[in-house]
Structure formats: C-alpha cells, structure tokens
Amino acid sequence: MLKMLRQSVVTLVALGILVGGIYPLAVTGISRAFFAREAGGSMIVQDAKVVGSELIGQPFSDPGYFWSRPSATSPIPYNAAASAGSNLGPTNPVLLALVKERIESLQAADSGNIEPEPVDLVTSSASGLDPNISPAAAEYQVARVARARDLAVEVVRALVAEHTEGPQWGFLGESRVNVLELNLALDAMSER
Numbered sequence: 001m002l003k004m005l006r007q008s009v010v011t012l013v014a015l016g017i018l019v020g021g022i023y024p025l026a027v028t029g030i031s032r033a034f035f036a037r038e039a040g041g042s043m044i045v046q047d048a049k050v051v052g053s054e055l056i057g058q059p060f061s062d063p064g065y066f067w068s069r070p071s072a073t074s075p076i077p078y079n080a081a082a083s084a085g086s087n088l089g090p091t092n093p094v095l096l097a098l099v100k101e102r103i104e105s106l107q108a109a110d111s112g113n114i115e116p117e118p119v120d121l122v123t124s125s126a127s128g129l130d131p132n133i134s135p136a137a138a139e140y141q142v143a144r145v146a147r148a149r150d151l152a153v154e155v156v157r158a159l160v161a162e163h164t165e166g167p168q169w170g171f172l173g174e175s176r177v178n179v180l181e182l183n184l185a186l187d188a189m190s191e192r
Contacts, residue, residue, distance in 0.1 A: 052180045056080050057131040062108055064148035066141050068179045072128025083127045110144040114160050132176035135164050
C-alpha cells in the first residue's frame with residue numbers, strides 16, 4: 001500500500017511539473033519565437049505608440065467614428081480581464097431592454113437612417129470583446145460617419161470595402177470589418 005501511495009505521489013508531482021511547468025513554457029517559447037506579434041496580443045502600433053489590439057474591441061461613441069459591437073464586460077467596457085458573455089437568453093427582459101436602449105441610441109445618433117439596425121450593433125458577442133462588426137453594421141453607419149467628417153458617402157463606403165475581410169481561409173466564419181483599423185484609416189484619411 002505504501003509503495004502504491006509513493007508511486008502515485010511521484011507520478012502526480014512529475015505530471016504537475018511536466019504539464020504545469022515545462023509544457024506551458026515550451027509552448028510560450030515556441031509561440032514567441034515564431035509568432036511574436038500574435039503572442040504579444042496583435043497590438044496595433046502607430047507613431048511608436050500602442051493604440052490597441054486587433055483582437056479586443058474598443059468603445060467609440062463619437063459620430064465621426066464607426067461604433068463597435070456593444071461590450072458585455074462591466075463595469076469597464078472591452079475589459080479583457082473581465083471577458084464573459086451576458087448569458088441573457090433571447091426572451092430575457094433585461095436583454096430586450098438593453099437592445100431597445102441600443103436601438104434608441106443608434107436612432108438618436110442618426111435620425112435620418114431608416115434602415116433596420118443590424119443585430120451586431122445591438123447585441124454583444126459571446127466574449128463581450130469582439131473587435132469586428134459585420135459589413136452590414138459598417139454600411140449602416142456610413143452616412144453618419146461621412147456626414148460627421150464632411151466626406152462623401154462613396155469615399156467612406158470605399159474605405160469600408162477596403163477594410164472588409166472575407167471568411168478566414170475563404171470558408172470559416174463570416175465577412176467582417178475590424179472597427180479599430182477602419183477608424184485609424186479614417187483618421188489617416190482626414191490628416192491628408
């Protein structure tokens with residue numbers, strides 16, 4: 001009995017060291033060696049300053065910017081340390097009230113827009129941190145952004161098309177637009 005107990009303890013310690021220490025260090029080392037940018041959070045750097053990550057959404061509320069999907073993290077929106085979905089079902093009164101409030105905000109920001117609000121502008125993603133919106137959500141905002149920046153709608157629409165990515169590897173997921181990258185391109189266009 002004592003021999004089996006000793007073997008069990010030795011096996012537990014050995015596996016703990018292997019799986020809890022050596023393996024994570026090896027995977028981290030390999031990822032940093034071969035995928036340094038991705039392992040570092042896919043940061044977007046502009047003028048030697050980190051302005052955000054390709055992977056984490058950011059709040060935008062100025063009418064001259066495209067707005068992200070709503071965040072489910074609280075109390076700070078888009079807080080990666082608090083990533084979680086809302087877990088509110090489609091008939092939950094809290095979710096329905098949030099969606100109604102978000103629709104009203106979108107309508108107040110662009111009262112002339114009579115198009116139906118895209119679902120990804122009124123509901124949060126599963127992680128609450130999604131950095132992307134659908135092309136339909138971007139299109140919904142084109143006129144407001146163009147008006148706020150005194151740009152032609154066609155110019156803003158072309159910028160959206162330029163920043164629209166297709167499904168990953170051509171078949172996985174949906175087309176998407178990274179909001180931070182699109183807004184940075186808008187700022188760069190305005191600086192010209």
